[in-house]
Amino acid sequence: MEERKATAAEDVAARRAAEALIVDVEGFEGPLDLLLVLSRSQKVDLRQVSILALAEQYLAFVEQARVLRIELAADYLVMAAWLAFLKSRLLLPPDPQTDEPSGEDLAAHLAFQLERLQAMREAAAVLMARPRLGRDVFARGAAEAVTVHRSSVHHASLLDLMQAYARVKTRDEFRPFVMDRRDLMTMEQALDRLRAMVGEAADWADISAYFPEDWQAAPRRRRSATAATFAASLELAKEGRIEIRQGESFAPIQIRRKDRA
Amino acid sequence: MTQSPAPAQFDAPPQAEIARMIEAMLFASAEPLSTAEMARRLPEGAELTAALEDLRARYEGRGVELRRVGEAWAFRTAPDLGHLLERHTVETRKLSRAATETLAIIAYHQPATRAEIEEIRGVSVSRGTIDQLIEMGWVRLGRRKMTPGRPVTFVVTEGFLDHFGLSSPRDLPGLRELRAAGLLDNRPPPGADAPEAAPQAQDSLFES
Amino acid sequence: MTQSPAPAQFDAPPQAEIARMIEAMLFASAEPLSTAEMARRLPEGAELTAALEDLRARYEGRGVELRRVGEAWAFRTAPDLGHLLERHTVETRKLSRAATETLAIIAYHQPATRAEIEEIRGVSVSRGTIDQLIEMGWVRLGRRKMTPGRPVTFVVTEGFLDHFGLSSPRDLPGLRELRAAGLLDNRPPPGADAPEAAPQAQDSLFES
Numbered sequence: 001m002e003e004r005k006a007t008a009a010e011d012v013a014a015r016r017a018a019e020a021l022i023v024d025v026e027g028f029e030g031p032l033d034l035l036l037v038l039s040r041s042q043k044v045d046l047r048q049v050s051i052l053a054l055a056e057q058y059l060a061f062v063e064q065a066r067v068l069r070i071e072l073a074a075d076y077l078v079m080a081a082w083l084a085f086l087k088s089r090l091l092l093p094p095d096p097q098t099d100e101p102s103g104e105d106l107a108a109h110l111a112f113q114l115e116r117l118q119a120m121r122e123a124a125a126v127l128m129a130r131p132r133l134g135r136d137v138f139a140r141g142a143a144e145a146v147t148v149h150r151s152s153v154h155h156a157s158l159l160d161l162m163q164a165y166a167r168v169k170t171r172d173e174f175r176p177f178v179m180d181r182r183d184l185m186t187m188e189q190a191l192d193r194l195r196a197m198v199g200e201a202a203d204w205a206d207i208s209a210y211f212p213e214d215w216q217a218a219p220r221r222r223r224s225a226t227a228a229t230f231a232a233s234l235e236l237a238k239e240g241r242i243e244i245r246q247g248e249s250f251a252p253i254q255i256r257r258k259d260r261a
Numbered sequence: 262m263t264q265s266p267a268p269a270q271f272d273a274p275p276q277a278e279i280a281r282m283i284e285a286m287l288f289a290s291a292e293p294l295s296t297a298e299m300a301r302r303l304p305e306g307a308e309l310t311a312a313l314e315d316l317r318a319r320y321e322g323r324g325v326e327l328r329r330v331g332e333a334w335a336f337r338t339a340p341d342l343g344h345l346l347e348r349h350t351v352e353t354r355k356l357s358r359a360a361t362e363t364l365a366i367i368a369y370h371q372p373a374t375r376a377e378i379e380e381i382r383g384v385s386v387s388r389g390t391i392d393q394l395i396e397m398g399w400v401r402l403g404r405r406k407m408t409p410g411r412p413v414t415f416v417v418t419e420g421f422l423d424h425f426g427l428s429s430p431r432d433l434p435g436l437r438e439l440r441a442a443g444l445l446d447n448r449p450p451p452g453a454d455a456p457e458a459a460p461q462a463q464d465s466l467f468e469s
Numbered sequence: 470m471t472q473s474p475a476p477a478q479f480d481a482p483p484q485a486e487i488a489r490m491i492e493a494m495l496f497a498s499a500e501p502l503s504t505a506e507m508a509r510r511l512p513e514g515a516e517l518t519a520a521l522e523d524l525r526a527r528y529e530g531r532g533v534e535l536r537r538v539g540e541a542w543a544f545r546t547a548p549d550l551g552h553l554l555e556r557h558t559v560e561t562r563k564l565s566r567a568a569t570e571t572l573a574i575i576a577y578h579q580p581a582t583r584a585e586i587e588e589i590r591g592v593s594v595s596r597g598t599i600d601q602l603i604e605m606g607w608v609r610l611g612r613r614k615m616t617p618g619r620p621v622t623f624v625v626t627e628g629f630l631d632h633f634g635l636s637s638p639r640d641l642p643g644l645r646e647l648r649a650a651g652l653l654d655n656r657p658p659p660g661a662d663a664p665e666a667a668p669q670a671q672d673s674l675f676e677s
Binding site: 138139146147149156163164168 | 353
């Protein structure tokens, strides 16, 4: 009866210890943090902490976690392996053959890391305890915004100016196109004229002879009269009323009345 | 201006301390603070009136003044320094199309009447447009034209020539040059032997 | 940008007047004002440094103090009077231990890379932690480090200095002692090949 009681009490204690450990593991920010906490149990200045003893504490912690079937994150196990290696380095006499860092060097660096982490923790605490803006120290409550007055300066370049002028002046080039007919003779006009005159044309004569007088000189009018009269001549030739001939390329085109058979 | 350490003749150092407290409260407050509100926040028995008067005197003639606002108190910028809380910015904007065209027409055809500008632009020219150009110092009134109604004319100014780097309005390139420089849209001219309308028009206007 | 009209046209105003002007500007602003911004608003040729020093001395020991914040200046209530003032700002989220440590490491080691932060803390830094510090306006990106991979660095901001009442990162509490103790050194672990290769060094430390 007594024994069973004692066992039950032990079970409760073990369970509590295990639960506490779980909570603790979750509370640690990684292996370095755990090492820092463990080092405090040595109650010495971090500079004098025994890394060997610390390694043993850490390994014992990991072993305990294993016994209690607590899942440890991989980096805790990596640290455990490294500390086991460090421990062996610290316990064995240095090998003069290897130029690998000595156990003392590695231990010193670990001590430095712990001290540095501790220093940053303390610095963070000091920083957070400073009088802080919005909590202990205040800015102007009735801040006045700076009024911004905007004014504009208009700018134009010479190019803008010239393009604007060009735009205005060329706008007129796009009015609907109307043919200027003053210097234009239509085929109908030429045909009417030719029909009236061709009856008398017994002899070959240049078509230009049939142009009205005021269409003879000005090149533009003459060009138009030539084209119109030639077209009219072709029409009359088709009707069988006249004959057309041309001595050679670009020679004057001549016409005469065609007498009906 | 004396510094804050409490004057020796008062056996109550609180007054200087009360002034400090009021100073901080008024500074940090978004609204003017009533004496009742200040008294509520101050240690009991604090003599407010003297401390406020002390503080007001301290700020007299400074960049910030302690002012009574109804039943309350507040720090306010000294009235003569209001301009420091203003900032003037100048934006550069492109001249509007209407203004640019009007300016171009005046430059090419000066002296130009409003009617002439309107005839060339094909639309009416608002008063504002010419006013703007005059305000900018690019256009001014020229001589009245000796035509019926004696209309006013507009010419470009020295300032205009300066701005555009011209020594005379005659330095402005003609349409033919503009076209050669690719400044005109690439449209075929209406007739091969069509006269260069623009320079002629320009000349005739300059001479009319 | 045009200058605000100067009261005196030619002579720069006397130092006392400049001090008044600075006082007005700084009083009106909730944010620290850079000397450049003040100079922009002051009459040309105004001597700023002496006037600022004058003003700082004037407010020493008062309810409101003139503080230097990096390259800027601001009036802030005296730290011992916080209990009188309403906390009108939203209480800042309580920072996690990871965030406060990361902030301290950035402040004391700046410019600090993520790898450096992780090496010091011995754990990886979650993105969210640095993001939170950046969001609070206390940390910003610094220049990339000229080491392999050109990692980004983090530095503290003017907002950080303002929040914690520091004039410059050099004023961080205990900075000199930490430096003297060699605790701010980037000391490579023994046997590490490249001194800059912090993450590699870290890995080798844990895995070798």
